[in-house]
Amino acid sequence: MRGAIFSRPFLVLAVLVASLAIAHGQAGGFDPVFAGGSPLNIQVDSFSPLEGQVVLSNGNIVLLTYRSVNGRYVNRLTGITAAGEIDTSFGNNGFVDFAWSDVVSSDRASNIEVQNVLGAERIVVSGGWSQANGRKTPTRLLRIDRFLPNGQSDTAFGTQGRAAFPNAGDGVVDLLIQRDGNILCQGDYGVLVRVRSNGSSIDTSFGSSGVVNTGQRGSRLAIDADDRIYVTGRLGSGKGKGSTIYPSVTRYTPGGIVDATFGSNGNALVPFATASAGDIVIDGSGNIVLGGTDSAGGNQDFAVYRLTSGGALDTTFNGSGRSIFPDFGGRDELQIGLAVQTNGKAVLAGRASYDTALEPNRFAVVRFNADGTIDTDFGVSGAATWSLNQFSSLVNVTARCENEDCTSESLMVSGGATPYIVVAKLNGN
Secondary structure, three states, X not given: OXXXXXXXXXXXXXXXXXXXXXXXXXXXXXXXXXXXXXXXXXXXXXXXXXXXXXXXXXXXXXXXXXXXXXXXXEEEEEEEOOOOOEOOXXXXXXXXXXXXXXXXXXXXXXXXXXXXXXXXXXXXXXXXXXXXXXXXXXXXXXXXXXXXXXXXXXXXXXXXXXXXXXXXXXXXXXXXXXXXXXXXXXXXXXXXXXXXXXXXXXXXXXXXXXXXXXXXXXXXXXXXXXXXXXXXXXXXXXXXXXXXXXXXXXXXXXXXXEOOOOOEOOEEEOOOOOEEEEEEEEOOOOOEEEEEEEOOOOOOEEEEEEEOOOOOEOOOOOOOOEEEOOOOEEOOOEEEEEEEOOOOOEEXXXXXXXOOOOOOEEEEEEEEOOOOOEOOXXXXXXXXXXXXXXXXXXXXXXXXXXXXXXXXXXXXXXEXXXXXXXXXXXXXX
């Protein structure tokens, strides 16, 4: 979820096979109610990567996965109750299967978000889709499907619940819903498209005829309280061979025009040569928070970077604008998910690696205080970890308020690994 809860869903890892050695009531411990105080393990087919999760306002969770059926990919939505059980009222006993692979076997949905329609929640998924056109190479389209909270197709959207438009990219790498309900899709080749909230058409008032060429591949999106759009990427700090490439953020107006008042002519750099950052969240103070890894210590370690709302490096954050979590075990870490809680604390999720054959990898959730220091009250010395037995697909992190004034927060995490999809709820206080 986004907005007042400041969170994002994110990428790659494995199955959780050991419980946290952290008390239930402690920050980073399992919620004692959800799935009986342990992760929920959902048995799946031999190949069922997890693409994303959303958390609805009632606490229910919807997961997006895909699986191979007779050589073709089939998308699947899975409904989970706030108590950590399969929601049998969702779809067909908890599941909704829908295929996009009628022309190209690998076509699938790759993103999921929640859209608010006149006070009612809708589930939106997007991805790349191929349409036969009588020629050898099919037409590549952006496809968006919308569902009701119970898993039924929302026939009020597009044509019978789906919409498809020309897309210059090979797929959709990020999906974002603006506050007016309009839908932003960032294509793999750096093309940002805005679709009207009801799926009727491309919004031609956005950018140039509804499209902005960001020039950034694999970038992530965020919006702030003024509906300005932030796109991550990588840019050089100089010209020619002497140029150094840094992580970057470009800001656009709500109408899709580069905002020249931000940073330098609309672009801001994260000026650390060892930085690797991509995931982005705008926090409650308007600061720009990026998650990633940093090799300043030799190995790639979890790291958080913060820019001011104007695009300058925020040196009030750990004194430098950068905070690096200590190396876990002498090998490279892999940052995957980012969420920022309402108190400004940043949460990273990913893989912690150890120089040991017995247990080379662990899934890790680490937390930083709002001032950039490590939150040693979270988990053990700032980290909650689980054992892993293999790599797999996306890991997602969502911070959620548990009461109206948000004095109680939780962290929903999910990951996919054969033969399970695993969902856990952590104490985020």
